[in-house]
Amino acid sequence: MLTVKDLQKVYNGTVVVNIPELTIQAGEAIGLVGNNGAGKTTLFRLILDLIRPTKGEVYAKDVNVAKSEDWKAYTGSHLDEGFLIDYLTAEEYFKFIGDLHGLSDGDITERLLPFMDLFNDEILNQRKYIRDFSKGNQKKIGIAAAALSNPELLILDEPFANLDPSSQIRLKNLLRHLRDQKRMTMLISSHDLSHVIEVCERILILEKGQLVQDMQTNENTLRELETYFTV
């Protein structure tokens, strides 16, 4: 699904991301963990062709993402509020994204159904613009919009941040549902170790732009991670 080759991003002489090789199979759910400044968001931006790599390439389905826009058809993503069009209402935004993927109004309503628990009656029919929602609710809108097209590849940066505990648990179940039912390939970064190992079957640890560990999730993973991050 996704191949990273010899990828490097350098800002003013500082290497922010340096990944010689990484392959992600279709249907895999990957959790990306690492302290602040480890390069998680930069890596996502490189994968989404939002910044130009200093060196190396990212291939989605064996096509270089910087050379062709084919990946946009099967990729859903939400990194930050810059992904939202903040002067639209939530409904208008969903409709806009839906239209781009050729979804009818009925399709959109149906695909938002699994999100109703997560939305908690605070997103739809609020009669206000996205810029007037709270951070947490903006995040929910972004995640729902990213998953709206049933993308083969779903990329989320810190989806659990800013959410209340109930929402976090609901989101976790939702992501597992998407993974199991729709066989979505997922790339999720998080600071919440326990959530991320419940959603993801493979964990990557990033440190100072380097991939330092690549492990399959098992019953010991949480302990290993906690040991790793205990300084």
Add this chain to the structure above:
Amino acid sequence: MLLTLLTHQWKADVRSSVFQKGLALNIIMGLLILYFGGIFLFLGFHIDDILLKVFPSQDPVAVFNGGMLYYFLMDLFFRFMLQEMPVLAVQPYLHLPVGKNKLVHFVLVKSVFSFLNVLPLLFMVPFMVSAVVPAYGVGIALVWLLALVALTLCNNFVLLYFKRQLAAKPLYTLAFGVVVSALMLLDYFDLLSLNVASRAAFGQLLLQPWLVAVPLLLVAVAYTFNFRFLKEHTYPEELQVRKATKVSGSNIAFLSRFGEIGKLIELELKLIWRNKRPKSTLFTAAFILFYGMLFYKEPYMDGYAMLIFVGLMMTGMAMFSYGQFVPGWQSTHFDALLTQRISIYQFLKAKYWMFLAVTLFAYLVTLPYGLLGYKILIINTVALLYNIGVNVFIIFYFSAYNTSRLDLSRGSAFNWQGVGASKFVMMLPLIIIPLLIYMPFGLMDVPYVGLATIGGLGLLGLIFQKQLLQWSARWFRKHKYKLATGFRQSE
């Protein structure tokens, strides 16, 4: 404490992005300030001579005094248009152990240092020195100045109060506006002379200096009103000028017929309508439509170059002033557009059709000017063709350099946020190139061949529209990383 708050404010101003824009812009801004400051200073020193020439038999101080009431009413009007509410900056202090009174005083005192209050001093002080002091002596002149400053500040606080009420009690503000307009109307129909009233009031002041207590009292009253109101409403959500209104989502059915391009146009129309800055940019551009009234008369009607300029401006101003920020309007969600199924070609094509529509609209609106002469009709048609055939692509070319993030929530008047030197550079070729093309034909005295050339170029641009758009898209794609990086940096 007040001093600490003011130094914080000073730092906020000095460290704001406006001053860190680069040398070229600072020089241009400096020149503008010098220019306007110079005009005011010049006026201040020479207004007594000018008044003496215009009203030879009258005392210049009396004439000046007669104009003061008009001035203060005009001042109120400009303040209503331009003055910003100095409010939100207290938010970071509200949870700290700082007295509410202090914060409110701070907000009010801060508003005194606005340029609307400082600028008038530039001509009041010189006038005082050159005209009032010789006639009445230093002491009385200072009292006179104090009264004017007090009235300026009174305007400042009165306006702040009513502008704040605008959200909560619009009827108050309406009543205030009615009173001001009624005064103007009464004066216009000679039922009540503001001139006479103004002369009498300020004349008395010069004779009986203790009357300065009246304007001072007015300031105190206006200040107290503001203070009380703010004190009771120190909660950030209540201080916000914009009232949260219920909005309803809507779709423009007509546009959805045009597929993805229609969708993008709809999105952009919503952007314009729902954000303050693009809306005010377009409203300002609409004023250019009246340019014809200034220029369609002798001696301009004999020549061509001036009329070409006017034609280009009238048909193209909306496109120029909106276009100079493209794609900065989308800066807050540029990442979203890049990761969605929209190609850059579609993005630019939507813009192209919008520019086409708005330019055509401006052309149709200015069509009646053609009654003043068929020449105007021909020139405006040529300008229309050139604007939508050539200038639109020049705008797309320069758009690749607009890497600064745009804050859409503030009005466009005197707003330098997101304005770079490239903006000034790009406006020039839009106007100068067609004039340069025309010049040799004008010199050879074959103006219509020149017009045909400009129009022909525009027509060529229309015919090769698709190729030119594709070329623009390639150019834009080359610069997209730079643009996206720039837009992620909020100032």
